[in-house]
Amino acid sequence: MRIGLFTDTYFPQVSGVATSIQTLKQVLEEAGHQVYIFTTTDKNLGSYNDPTIIRLPSVPFISFTDRRVAYRGLLSSYKIAKKYRLDIIHTQTEFNVGVLGKILGRALKIPVVHTYHTQYEDYVNYIAKGMIIRPSMVKYIMRGYLKDLDGLICPSRIVLNLMNNYEIKVPKRIIPTGIYLENYRRDDISPQMIADLRAELNLRADEKILLSLSRVSYEKNIQAILSSLPDVLSQIQTVKLVVVGDGPYLETLKAQAKELGITEHVVFTGMISHEKTALYYKAADFFISASTSETQGLTYTESLASGTPIIAQTNPYLDDLISDSMFGVLYADPDDLAGAILEALLVKPEKDMTQWDEKLYQISAQHFGQSVYQFYLDVLISKSQKTTPISLTIESSRTEKSVKLVRSAMSLPKKAVKKTARTSVKVVKVPRHMIRSIKDFLD
Incomplete structure (x- = not known):
């Protein structure tokens, strides 16, 4: 054709x-x-x-x-x-x-x-x-x-x-x-490479990593994630948010983190090369997004292909994608974001690799x-x-x-x-x- x-x-x-x-x-x-x-x-x-x-x-x-x-x-x-x-x-x-x-x-x-x-x-x-x-x-x-x-x-x-x-x-x-699964499965990424990245970002081995990866703009709603962190940190101190990307809202977010007193728990990396995205996904415990403007969001499928579950606000697309708790935690009300993060960090189900592979085929480029x-x-x-x-x-x-x-x-x-x-x-x-x-x- x-x-x-x-x-x-x-x-x-x-x-x-x-x-x-x-x-x-x-x-x-x-x-x-x-x-x-x-x-x-x-x-x-x-x-x-x-x-x-x-x-x-x-x-x-x-x-x-x-x-x-x-x-x-x-x-x-x-x-x-x-x-x-x-x-x-x-x-x-x-x-x-x-x-x-x-x-x-x-x-x-x-x-x-x-x-x-x-x-x-x-x-x-x-x-x-x-x-x-x-x-x-x-x-x-x-x-x-x-x-x-x-x-x-x-x-x-x-x-x-x-x-x-x-x-x-x-x-x-x-x-x-x-998506092309092989770009994110990346068997060549070793535990040592992940440890080196965490060291580069000043992240301790015992800290739980939440990854935000997107254009840094208002509609991505990263500000909601920052607002939820004080409640999360009151329960679990070993949590860091890594914000990857650049955009018009970056300085506003930095100011917000300072105002909330959580600068030690937030890392702003700026832009990274596309080749490094799989490494960042694999280094994270969860990919997190509070955006409500996505019609699908390729970052969600990229994260799953990398083996990393998701925390996000529910919508019809994500209801279909996150069909089991092993794939992540969804929340309905914006006020429930902190609770969703705590639930994800405290109760992390084991992966059923048969179901996981079936999910990966559903999101594959082929x-x-x-x-x-x-x-x-x-x-x-x-x-x-x-x-x-x-x-x-x-x-x-x-x-x-x-x-x-x-x-x-x-x-x-x-x-x-x-x-x-x-x-x-x-x-x-x-x-x-x-x-x-x-x-x-x-x-």
């Missing part, structure tokens, strides 16, 4: 979406499929010559300058997609490149499926401080993007419930993103790839059974809707640029040029 993945974010940008896309590409290629990624350029990339990754000219996005917005490349993308004879298009983001994927799918008369990765209600405040898009608007914006797809992949029951709440009627399937491929097949079969072909020349209403969709998707930067001085002026000039190209192409 020849598959086109369309995304506004990809490596070298670091995100869970980029990791999910890379994993899907690799596992599908290992199964013999041809996979092409259509994405944005990136100033940190340098030269690139991978023919399976098509880079579209782009500029920094408003308020997220480490993310990019494509501003041209429609016609060249169409020619490339036609040359590669794509069988299906799989969009991964809802911005310009995602819209481009939908347009090309209609032009090439092939199915378009989408994976919904992000709960935007938790992030709209980053865009001009919420002055342009409010959380209540997200539902209606997403309806416009999702309503005419051939299929929708939900990485978790959280997303499925959200899509049902949005009243999205297209065929949906829950397919969690998988299972992920097989599930997505099966969904592709089901969508293709369903599409082939429809008797009325899509015609761009006679369905003028669809053409107008596509143009309106692109116009709405690209009008956001024009408004928000007044709020963000760092945004390139090129963004303001984008809409008319791209919309004119789309009209010329579709007419």
